Amino acid sequence: MSSDGYNAPIFRGRRRGVLLALSSPSGAGKTTLSKRLLSQNPDVVLSVSATTRKPRPGEVDGQDYHFISVDEFKAKIEDDEFFEWAEVFGRYYGTPKSPVMEAVEDGRDVVFDIDWQGAQALAAAAPEDAVRVFILPPSLALLEDRLRKRGQDSPDIIKDRMARAKDEISHWHEYDYVIVNDDFARALEKLNEILHAERLKRQRHPWLEEFVDAIMDQ
Numbered sequence: 001m002s003s004d005g006y007n008a009p010i011f012r013g014r015r016r017g018v019l020l021a022l023s024s025p026s027g028a029g030k031t032t033l034s035k036r037l038l039s040q041n042p043d044v045v046l047s048v049s050a051t052t053r054k055p056r057p058g059e060v061d062g063q064d065y066h067f068i069s070v071d072e073f074k075a076k077i078e079d080d081e082f083f084e085w086a087e088v089f090g091r092y093y094g095t096p097k098s099p100v101m102e103a104v105e106d107g108r109d110v111v112f113d114i115d116w117q118g119a120q121a122l123a124a125a126a127p128e129d130a131v132r133v134f135i136l137p138p139s140l141a142l143l144e145d146r147l148r149k150r151g152q153d154s155p156d157i158i159k160d161r162m163a164r165a166k167d168e169i170s171h172w173h174e175y176d177y178v179i180v181n182d183d184f185a186r187a188l189e190k191l192n193e194i195l196h197a198e199r200l201k202r203q204r205h206p207w208l209e210e211f212v213d214a215i216m217d218q
């Protein structure tokens, strides 16, 4: 045993990344929040889902989504390439598996912009790594207003989205954290606080085992 603790070897292994699932009804600001979180944290990557829906104006293939055909999507289901997938508004959405596991083992955090079904599937598949955050709008009227102003959806789709928003919100209690997005800057700050605290959790630092053994042996 060493008498001088200052000579103790320091083990600093890589931490495991956080799988941060963000859900909210459409229009509650989740996409903007996740983009800002990414731009502020270089170790965070976004999981790019595959979808069979058409790109909206301004959306980029491979960046916002991998826009693929129904046949391609079904082939990927067959080949077990998705962590999880779901049918939403008659379109398929799925989370590609391999980039996520590579990132998490490599100590990078992955943000998922997914609905409650996806968040639930992710937490079931990776219970130690997944953290679920729900973003609530301050009111439903504001949500509808934001959807209208976005100008991307027809009134029928907006009606559908509002019905789905209520359904999505009904799952809020399944989440580890809930943020009310009434003030964007504050909501972003809270999201950063969640990420940074979660990074420090014991289970994300497997190197601690060896570190503690080493200091106990001195």
Ligand code: 5GP
Pocket: 023, 024, 026, 049, 050, 053, 084, 085, 086, 088, 093, 094, 095, 113, 114, 115, 117, 118, 119
């Ligand atoms: P949008 O068409 O507005 O981009 O997305 C519609 C819904 O599908 C949103 O609630 C979004 O979070 C969800 N979604 C996007 N990607 C995925 C995914 O990979 N899996 C699941 N389960 N839902 C997703």
